[in-house]
Amino acid sequence: MNNNDIITKEDLASASEIYELMIELIGFENTLKLAEVFSGETVFFKKIETLGRPGRNRKILEEFNGYNFKELGKKYGLTEIAIRHICKDHILRVRNRPGENQMSFLNDLD
Numbered sequence: 001m002n003n004n005d006i007i008t009k010e011d012l013a014s015a016s017e018i019y020e021l022m023i024e025l026i027g028f029e030n031t032l033k034l035a036e037v038f039s040g041e042t043v044f045f046k047k048i049e050t051l052g053r054p055g056r057n058r059k060i061l062e063e064f065n066g067y068n069f070k071e072l073g074k075k076y077g078l079t080e081i082a083i084r085h086i087c088k089d090h091i092l093r094v095r096n097r098p099g100e101n102q103m104s105f106l107n108d109l110d
Contacts, residue, residue, distance in 0.1 A: 007032065057086050064090065 009028045012035075013020040022031040060072055060083065069083045
């Protein structure tokens with residue numbers, strides 16, 4: 001027997017506030033599908049702003065000119081220290097690059 005045949009929307013909604021909210025957001029059928037797939041599991045959804053960090057950090061690095069820590073901090077709602085942390089690897093690569101007419105010590109010599 002299929003659970004979809006015996007479980008009603010009201011049964012599911014009264015089981016928990018989470019089910020009730022899910023039914024409102026994605027509908028009864030989709031809530032049942034998720035309940036079947038994740039039955040007995042603990043599911044954790046990361047905050048949306050956490051998922052956007054890599055993209056935000058890429059934009060910061062694109063806009064970074066070597067000096068604009070404060071401006072980038074204001075633009076992205078971060079501290080100057082946070083901007084420095086995001087840009088630190090980029091800064092090290094730029095600072096450790098050989099000069100215009102210099103060869104890197106690490107270059108292969110033929």
